[in-house]
Amino acid sequence: EVQLVESGGDLVQPGGSLRLSCAASGFSFSSYAMSWVRQTPGKGLEWVSTISASGGSTYYADSVKGRFTISRDNSKNTLYLQMNSLRAEDTAIYYCAKGSGSHMRIFDDWGQGTLVTVSS
């Protein structure tokens, strides 16, 4: 059974930094692209970033480009999202999502999410 467990969400001040982690189990982590998707009541679901299976390719939403960095450690079966220069509009539940074998952006498994709140 696929399990994705996010951690690292917290209350942080504007301009601050946070690193999210997603521990994966139940599948061959190094064989699949992984993504972060966030959700807010106002903006709904928003794709944040994707990393290829090997980690060699990364993709970002314009809203986070230059501030967020996605990475993975295939030896630890863990996905990361380093979030810098945080803004109030980054407040959301952040989900890690596994890409399917058919296409990297068909999200066939999701974690339970971790809440990031950016506020002074």
Next chain:
Amino acid sequence: DIVMTQSPDSLAVSLGERATITCKSSQSVLYSSNNKNYLTWYQQKPGQPPKLLIYWASTRESGVPDRFSGSGSGTDFTLTISSLQAEDVAVYYCQQYYTTPPTFGQGTKVEIK
């Protein structure tokens, strides 16, 4: 970015009746070289993450009941629940993965009448 627009925003359907949700994309998500529509549907129940129901517009994910079906092509798509069950109360989202960034519809809330 491709804008995904769902309708209605919410609907109430009697148990056992059909529920139909539409999703319209601002440009075609049909890739002509493989004749595939790059469109998924997700179900999200309260307090839970989204769950993949349908991909390639009409392929049901393993384990998804066959009362869920997807159809459409190009820019117009439909998710149909043929006989609504109590456990289908949820918000449903479409998503395109034809281009980067992948984008989601605003969601349709399905309730029991």
